[in-house]
Amino acid sequence: NAGVTQTPKFRILKIGQSMTLQCTQDMNHNYMYWYRQDPGMGLKLIYYSVGAGITDKGEVPNGYNVSRSTTEDFPLRLELAAPSQTSVYFCASNPLWSNEQYFGPGTRLTVT
Amino acid sequence: DAKTTQPTSMDCAEGRAANLPCNHSTISGNEYVYWYRQIHSQGPQYIIHGLKNNETNEMASLIITEDRKSSTLILPHATLRDTAVYYCIVRVEETSGSRLTFGEGTQLTVNP
Numbered sequence: 001n002a003g004v005t006q007t008p009k010f011r012i013l014k015i016g017q018s019m020t021l022q023c024t025q026d027m028n029h030n031y032m033y034w035y036r037q038d039p040g041m042g043l044k045l046i047y048y049s050v051g052a053g054i055t056d057k058g059e060v061p062n063g064y065n066v067s068r069s070t071t072e073d074f075p076l077r078l079e080l081a082a083p084s085q086t087s088v089y090f091c092a093s094n095p096l097w098s099n100e101q102y103f104g105p106g107t108r109l110t111v112t
Numbered sequence: 113d114a115k116t117t118q119p120t121s122m123d124c125a126e127g128r129a130a131n132l133p134c135n136h137s138t139i140s141g142n143e144y145v146y147w148y149r150q151i152h153s154q155g156p157q158y159i160i161h162g163l164k165n166n167e168t169n170e171m172a173s174l175i176i177t178e179d180r181k182s183s184t185l186i187l188p189h190a191t192l193r194d195t196a197v198y199y200c201i202v203r204v205e206e207t208s209g210s211r212l213t214f215g216e217g218t219q220l221t222v223n224p
Contacts (some may be wrong), residue, residue, distance in 0.1 A: 004155075008198045011201055035214075039206075041216065042199065042214035042215050043156065043214040043216060044214075045212075048211060058211065063141070063189075084210065088153075089157070090155050092156075093156070099144065099146060099161065099203055099212065100158045100161070101156075101212060102158075103155025103156050103157070104155055105144075105154065105155055106153070106154070106155055
């Protein structure tokens with residue numbers, strides 16, 4: 001299994017641009033999550049999904065959107081990038097019966 | 113979820129045991145203690161979890177006090193590769209969603 005994969009690894013955006021961060025898992029996990037991590041800080045939950053077609057807001061959802069059309073994919077959309085969204089973004093997943101989350105390698109995003 | 117308190121940083125000599133404390137004095141009876149770690153620039157990695165009994169796996173041991181108000185993660189023979197931020201998380205294990213709340217963790221530095 002490849003586990004949780006994220007693309008791209010790095011991206012620089014200009015203010016107001018939009019982009020989609022991709023996340024895919026091949027472990028057939030029901031739950032998927034998006035976190036952001038600012039320098040020197042812990043992870044904050046942006047959105048999560050308990051299965052295909054179901055998404056819900058986390059702690060810091062403003063400025064982001066998600067969709068979950070398949071079990072495998074959970075893309076995160078930034079519509080109007082702002083400097084405050086400069087961060088490292090991690091995607092994670094876990095199976096129905098466990099809180100053991102598997103994390104992707106992260107996407108480092110800079111908005112200037 | 114119960115709040116956790118961890119020291120900001122700790123040092124340990126290579127080859128010695130690293131004992132990382134966590135205080136969770138408001139933990140409820142159905143809340144589990146989870147430990148994750150994050151090596152620089154990587155996604156967090158699950159280490160171990162427990163409810164009230166001590167647990168051991170190939171990575172570490174988890175000692176939970178009898179009153180469950182605190183716990184200690186033990187890395188028995190720390191190596192340089194164990195240098196990371198260690199997060200103690202308390203969470204109800206449930207099937208309706210398993211969001212983890214990451215604090216700022218403990219930066220463990222293993223010195224040669």
